[in-house]
Amino acid sequence: MSTHFPKDQEFLLPASRTFIGASLFVALMLDWLPWQGIWLALKPDFTALVLLYWCTHKPYRVGIGVAWVVGILADVADASLLGQHALAYSVLAFGGIVLHRRVQMFDLRQQTLQIFPLLLLAYAVYAAVHWQMRGYIAWEYFIGSVVSALLWPPLTILLQALRRPRANSGQL
Amino acid sequence: MEHTQSFKFFNRGPSPAVRLIFFSLLSLLLLFVDARYKYLEFARGVIAIPVQSLQHLTILPGELWQKAGTFLTAQSTLIGDNAQLRQQHILDAAQLQQLQTLQAENLHLHNLFQVQQEASYPMHLAKIAYAGHDIFNRKLLLTRDERSNVLAGQVVIDDRGVVGQVTRVYPLLNEVTLITDKDHAVPVQVLRNGLRAIAFGSGDLSELSLRYMPISSDVQEGDTLVTSGIDGTYPPGLPVATVSRIERDPAYPFARIRCTPIAGVDKHRQLLILTGLPDLPKRPQAVPEAPAGQPKKSSRKNP
Numbered sequence: 001m002s003t004h005f006p007k008d009q010e011f012l013l014p015a016s017r018t019f020i021g022a023s024l025f026v027a028l029m030l031d032w033l034p035w036q037g038i039w040l041a042l043k044p045d046f047t048a049l050v051l052l053y054w055c056t057h058k059p060y061r062v063g064i065g066v067a068w069v070v071g072i073l074a075d076v077a078d079a080s081l082l083g084q085h086a087l088a089y090s091v092l093a094f095g096g097i098v099l100h101r102r103v104q105m106f107d108l109r110q111q112t113l114q115i116f117p118l119l120l121l122a123y124a125v126y127a128a129v130h131w132q133m134r135g136y137i138a139w140e141y142f143i144g145s146v147v148s149a150l151l152w153p154p155l156t157i158l159l160q161a162l163r164r165p166r167a168n169s170g171q172l
Numbered sequence: 173m174e175h176t177q178s179f180k181f182f183n184r185g186p187s188p189a190v191r192l193i194f195f196s197l198l199s200l201l202l203l204f205v206d207a208r209y210k211y212l213e214f215a216r217g218v219i220a221i222p223v224q225s226l227q228h229l230t231i232l233p234g235e236l237w238q239k240a241g242t243f244l245t246a247q248s249t250l251i252g253d254n255a256q257l258r259q260q261h262i263l264d265a266a267q268l269q270q271l272q273t274l275q276a277e278n279l280h281l282h283n284l285f286q287v288q289q290e291a292s293y294p295m296h297l298a299k300i301a302y303a304g305h306d307i308f309n310r311k312l313l314l315t316r317d318e319r320s321n322v323l324a325g326q327v328v329i330d331d332r333g334v335v336g337q338v339t340r341v342y343p344l345l346n347e348v349t350l351i352t353d354k355d356h357a358v359p360v361q362v363l364r365n366g367l368r369a370i371a372f373g374s375g376d377l378s379e380l381s382l383r384y385m386p387i388s389s390d391v392q393e394g395d396t397l398v399t400s401g402i403d404g405t406y407p408p409g410l411p412v413a414t415v416s417r418i419e420r421d422p423a424y425p426f427a428r429i430r431c432t433p434i435a436g437v438d439k440h441r442q443l444l445i446l447t448g449l450p451d452l453p454k455r456p457q458a459v460p461e462a463p464a465g466q467p468k469k470s471s472r473k474n475p
Contacts, residue, residue: 032230034302043305064191068199076219077227079304079311079340079347082212083202090199094192129203130308134354138308 012163015058023050023159024070032077041140044148047074048092048122049155052115055096056103067093081129088125092118108153116149213340220342224301224313231302293407293448295329296320300441301345308375312336312348312443320447322346325405327446333411333434334358334399335443346445350437351412352377360412361400365390368400371412371431377438380413382429387420391429407446411435 027046035043047070054062071086078085095118096103103114123145131137186194206212296317304311312335316322326338328348337356340347349356354375360382361368367390371380385391395415401408413431420427 029226029230031305032227032302034231034234035305036303040305064188064195068195071199072219073223076216076223078306078309079313080306080309081203082206082216083199086202087196087199090192090195094188097188133207134308140308 012160013165015054015061015163017061019163020054020058020062023054024066026050028070028073028077031074041143042147043144044151045119045122045144046151046155048089048119049148049151050159051089052092052096052118052152053156053159055093056100056115059097059100062093063097064090064093081133084126084129087129088122091125092122095121108156111156112149112152115152116145119145119148216340217342221344224342224344227302293446295444295446296322298322298328298346298443298445300443303438308354310350310353310377310438311339312350313345314338314348314443314445316342316344316346320445322445322447327406327410329410329444329446330435330440332436333413334406335435335437335440337405338445348443350377351435352380352433352437358406358412359400359403360397361408362391363396363398364392367391368402369397371397378432380431380433382415382431383426385427385429386425387422387427389427391415391418391427393418396434397431 024047027050030046031043051062051067051070055067067089068086071084071089072082074085074089075082096115099114099118103111106114120142123141127138127141130141185191202212298314298317298320301313301315304313312328314328322338322341324338324341328335328338334351336348336350336353338346339349350373351358351371352373352375354373356373358371358380359368360371369382369385369389369391372383374381382391382397393415396411397413397415399406399408399410399412411434413433415429416432417430418427419429
């Protein structure tokens with residue numbers, strides 16, 4: 001595995017604006033599905049994951065500004081305080097951009113360990129805002145960060161597969 | 173593409189750290205303003221229009237699935253349902269007759285005591301569009317009918333009791349805070365003896381609590397709590413909760429009283445919004461009280 005090229009060095013189609021937008025859109029829609037009961041507690045933050053993917057793989061295309069705007073949309077949709085998701089996603093995007101070279105060097109398992117603290121940080125922002133508003137720390141928020149981190153490898157594989165040129169896979 | 177990007181080295185704008193500081197400060201500012209003041213409601217309403225129409229899209233598959241389900245329901249179940257509903261209707265009608273007698277009697281008694289009669293309130297059926305996604309902050313969003321004049325503060329009920337209160341009005345949806353929400357309080361009365369109390373939400377969907385009730389207060393397990401109506405927001409007499417557990421620990425000044433909401437707080441697809449708030453008599457003006465205070469002082473001086 002060490003002699004193998006890192007995943008991102010293989011030839012991928014340039015990520016078009018439409019593709020990035022569509023992936024973020026789909027992630028937001030997944031977040032907005034009517035989750036109920038135990039699934040709500042376990043719900044991973046798809047938007048955060050897709051943002052993090054683009055921040056680590058295309059740090060000059062998707063940055064903190066995009067993350068902030070997406071966060072505002074998530075805030076309005078959740079009827080939460082305006083700025084809560086925006087702040088969390090901005091911090092997450094910053095982490096992704098700072099760590100993007102390191103994350104690209106590793107394989108998926110190591111990447112997961114690298115991005116888990118970033119997700120934890122984003123969820124800590126939610127918990128901190130909650131604590132400021134309600135006066136107690138809600139540990140249940142952090143279940144979501146674990147589930148999100150576990151979802152990183154499949155999501156990366158999926159997005160990489162979508163960015164790979166089609167014809168090649170047929171001929172090989 | 174991968175390599176050409178590195179040549180754009182010089183026009184990348186401010187560094188990530190600067191951007192992070194800028195956007196974090198902006199978010200913190202928004203958080204502060206949104207938590208303390210009401211300035212952002214308009215902006216929220218504007219952003220809500222596209223966002224909430226997209227959210228309608230996400231619940232569409234579920235609704236279609238349900239519709240297909242009901243379409244394919246066997247006739248036998250429909251016949252069964254119909255028979256059951258008919259029976260229910262007969263029972264309800266019988267009770268309704270009693271209610272009419274009771275209402276007449278009540279009116280009579282009210283007239284005797286010369287107390288203003290509480291009218292019944294206009295209500296309006298609304299469908300639940302979706303529930304909020306934050307596990308600690310369960311808001312319901314109801315579809316909004318253009319013709320109905322729903323305002324923030326109005327009460328939402330189901331067929332059994334109070335569900336919550338409209339807290340925000342968007343162009344397309346109404347946001348409802350449940351009575352079980354951590355921040356929410358309902359003024360109630362124990363039906364058995366008229367004891368007034370305030371039911372606070374616990375953050376858990378199946379629990380309310382009566383806080384600040386002395387250990388000696390006359391509350392029993394199984395008591396029904398109804399709205400007292402003295403706050404001017406909730407009309408009187410709507411069932412809210414039943415007392416489920418009482419702990420009277422002499423070490424604490426207050427009893428721990430747990431209640432179960434009567435309404436299906438997390439159950440329905442459709443809810444009722446009471447669109448007419450009760451007309452309270454106007455609060456007495458503070459001005460006439462001020463001169464009344466002065467003679468008191470003088471009367472104190474006199475002796």
